[in-house]
Amino acid sequence: MSNYKFFNHTADIGIEITGRTAKTLFVNAAYALFDVMIEHKTGRAAKGEKKIIVEGTDISDLMMNFLRELLYLFNGEQFVMESCEMIQFTHKTLQARLAGESLQSNRHVVKTEIKAVTYSGLKVEKTQTGWSVRVIFDV
Numbered sequence: 001m002s003n004y005k006f007f008n009h010t011a012d013i014g015i016e017i018t019g020r021t022a023k024t025l026f027v028n029a030a031y032a033l034f035d036v037m038i039e040h041k042t043g044r045a046a047k048g049e050k051k052i053i054v055e056g057t058d059i060s061d062l063m064m065n066f067l068r069e070l071l072y073l074f075n076g077e078q079f080v081m082e083s084c085e086m087i088q089f090t091h092k093t094l095q096a097r098l099a100g101e102s103l104q105s106n107r108h109v110v111k112t113e114i115k116a117v118t119y120s121g122l123k124v125e126k127t128q129t130g131w132s133v134r135v136i137f138d139v
Contacts, residue, residue, distance in 0.1 A: 003017060003018055003019060003028040003031070003032065004016060004017040004018070004028065004029075004032040004035075007134070011139075012118070012136050012137055012138050012139055013036065013112065013114070013136065013137040013139055014121070014134065014135075014136050014137075015032060015036065015134070015135055015136075015137065016132060016133070016134045017029045017032050017132065017133050017135070018127075018129075018130060018131065018132045019130055019131050019132075020129075020130040020131075021130060021131065022059065022089070022091065022126075022131050023086050023089045024130070024131070025063075025124075025130070025131040025132070025133060026062075026063065026066060026084075026086065026089070026094065026096075027084050027085075027086060029063065029066070029067060029133060029135075030066070030067075030070055030081060030084040030096075030098075031084065033067055033070055033071065033114070033117075033137075034070070034074070034080065034081050036111065036112050036114065036137065037074065037110060037111060037112055037113070037114055038080055038108050038109070038110060038111060039108070039109040039111050040107065040108060047100075047101040048079070048099070048100055048101050048102070049097060049098065049099050049100075050073065050079060050097075050098045050100070051087070051095065051096070051097050051098070052069055052073075052095070052096050052098065053093070053094070053095045054066045054069050054093070054094050054095075054096075055092060055093045056092055056093070057092070058091065058092065059091040059092075059124050060122055060123070060124045062091065062092060062093070062094065063122070063124050063133055063135070064117060064119060064122060064135075066094065066096075067117040067135065068116075068117050070098075071114060071116070071117055073098070074103075078102050078103040079098075079100055079101075079102065079103075080100050080101055080102070080103050080108055081098045081099070081100040082099050082100045082101070083098070083099040083100075084096055084097075084098055084099075085097045085098075085099075112137075112139060113139060114137045114138070114139055115138045115139060116137070116138040117135060117136075117137060117138075118135075118136045118137070118138050120136050121134055121135070121136050122134065122135055122136075
């Protein structure tokens with residue numbers, strides 16, 4: 001079962017992501033972002049690793065900054081994330097270990113070019129079954 005689903009949005013991509021805990025929500029958001037952008041051609045262990053530290057004024061701002069950092073790693077450094085592990089997590093700061101590799105045409109197909117993660121309609125909330133976020137990607 002997928003931890004995200006699309007919702008209708010006029011020109012961009014709307015996505016709702018869920019997780020049992022806030023920490024899991026962030027991990028699932030990372031996977032969803034890369035799943036929307038990249039199709040992996042073959043299964044192989046990741047070759048590289050990056051550690052990131054992200055801060056925000058609240059959990060919504062933290063989510064925005066986290067997704068923007070991941071998008072920068074892809075667009076700016078051509079880093080394709082294969083896995084994400086939270087090392088430290090609060091509702092205002094996180095430290096994550098990302099396993100992945102450089103974008104390679106023989107291993108990855110870019111499905112969707114995401115230009116930006118937007119604050120428009122951003123909503124992170126605790127639900128009866130865990131946590132969810134609604135976010136819009138500018139394509």
